[in-house]
Structures are given as structure tokens and as C-alpha cells.
Amino acid sequence: MKADIVEFFKLPLEEKKAFAQLPNSLEGYGQAFVVSDDQKLDWADMLTLITRPLQSRNIDLWPAQPLTFRDSLSCYSMELKSVAGTLLEVMAKNLGVAPEEFSTIFQDQPQGVKINYYPPCPRADEVLGLSSHTDGTGLTLLLHVNDVEGLQIRKGGNWFPVKPLPGALTAYIGDIIEILSNGVYKSLEHRAIINLKEDRATVAALHGPREDSVIGPLAEIVKGCKPKYVSMSYGEFMKTYFSTKPEGRRLVESLML
Ligand SMILES: O=C(O)CCC(=O)C(=O)O
Ligand SMILES: [Fe+2]
Secondary structure: OHHHHHHHHHOOHHHHHOOEOOOOOOOEEEOOOOOOOOOOOOOOEEEEEEEEOHHHOOHHHOOOOOOOHHHHHHHHHHHHHHHHHHHHHHHHHHHOOOHHHHHHHOOOOOEEEEEEEEOOOOOHHHOOOEEEEOOOOOEEEEEEOOOOOOEEEEEOOEEEEOOOOOOOOEEEEOHHHHHHOOOOOOOOOEEEOOOOOOOEEEEEEEEOOOOOOEEOOOHHHHOOOOOOEOOEEHHHHHHHHHHOOOOOOHHHHHOEO
């Protein structure tokens, strides 16, 4: 997977554009969070693909070059499913909810990958690879394609670098699990910075809920106390998530009661 990603981003722009996003869709090669023509874009190229459920795949947008790309992504997606499934099960247990509660919401384990390529920049301190945001998903499993640092997480108002560990995935919580858990798990504010001389690539595998889910604090967690977040359909949540430029935890906090 790592080798195929490196090869794909090395292709000439015209070849990559064969897999470009279609109008009004984020899937394919392009950018995310473009909400106006005069906005300053993040210093990154992205390839976003839906990987699960299998019938949701738009294989035409999966790179045909390098030749092994599609097979590599299929295998990688299957392995991720098993890691995410285990983590979700453990989280359900930790929250004291029946494992079925989570497995119904994450049934068939909807999954997408956002493959990020960050070229170096001679004025690295004046750009961001990805502006500060939280992921609009349940659980993210991040793969560092090379061992170049760039991910930063925010805690107590300060930014901390996350060092890539060889052979490890970086796991973090997105808005959906913060809401479902009524705030027991917190969605992680993070951003990616750019290096002067080294390029960097990552694969963020996003594990979200079933499309027909209602996203709100789980009854079993709220019990006698008050729900801390509004409930809405997942469709409505996604519309809200993608309609504004991300800014730290602003979106998830705007859904707090
Ligand atoms: O590339 C990184 O380090 C972070 C990627 C990320 O946050 C994302 O794709 O949502
Ligand atoms: Fe992210």
C-alpha cells in the first residue's frame, strides 16, 4: 500500500487527474473543504476513496496506476476492518454498552480512506498541510506512509507532535463517537504541518456509522442524566460537517446542548 501510494503521487498531474473528484463530490483526487473561490487552500493533495461497504466502491476512481494499487487497497481495507472492529468492541465494553449497540451503528463497517500527500514547501511555516480540525467520523486509523513527522494534536491549548512509530497505526476518535458516548470519548483536534525539504504521505482510514443512523448520545450511556449533544440523522451531520471550513473543535462543540 505504502509503495503504491508513493508511486501514484509521483505520476504526472494529467494522469492523476484521470481519477479527479467529480463535481459536488469529495471522492477521488483533489482537495477537501473547498467552500469558496477565494479561500487559501491547505498545502496538500488528496485522494479520497470509499472502501466499505463493498457495494459503495466507485472503482473507476481507484487509481489504475500503479497496477497493484487496487489490490493493495482492497487488502489494506480488509485488515483495517478487523483492527477497527476490535477497537470498537473494546470501546463499547469500556462505555458499558452492549456490543450490539455499536455493531448496529457501525454495521458492515463503513470505511473510507483519505490519502494525503504533503509536498515540501520552502516557506513551510507559512502554510499548513491540513488546518486544525476534528474528523467527522467514528474512529480514524492513520498510517504514516514514510516516517516523516507532521501530525500535531492539541491538548490544553498547546500543540504536540505525534512521532510516527514503525509498524504502528495512530488511532484517534472522531466527532461521531464523541456524540454517541455523550462526551466520554473526546474527538481529537489535530492538524498537519509541512516540512521544508521532505515530503510526507499518510492514509487516514475513517470508520463511520451506517448511512441511515441517527447520531446522538446512546440511551444506555445517558441513562438518568442529560444528553449533552443534539441528535440528528447522519446525513444531516455530514451536510453540516462539510459545509464550513473546519476550525478545531468548533463543529462538534456547536452540537452541544
Ligand atoms: O496526515 C496527517 O497527519 C493527518 C491526516 C488527517 O488528519 C486527515 O486526513 O483527516
Ligand atoms: Fe483528520
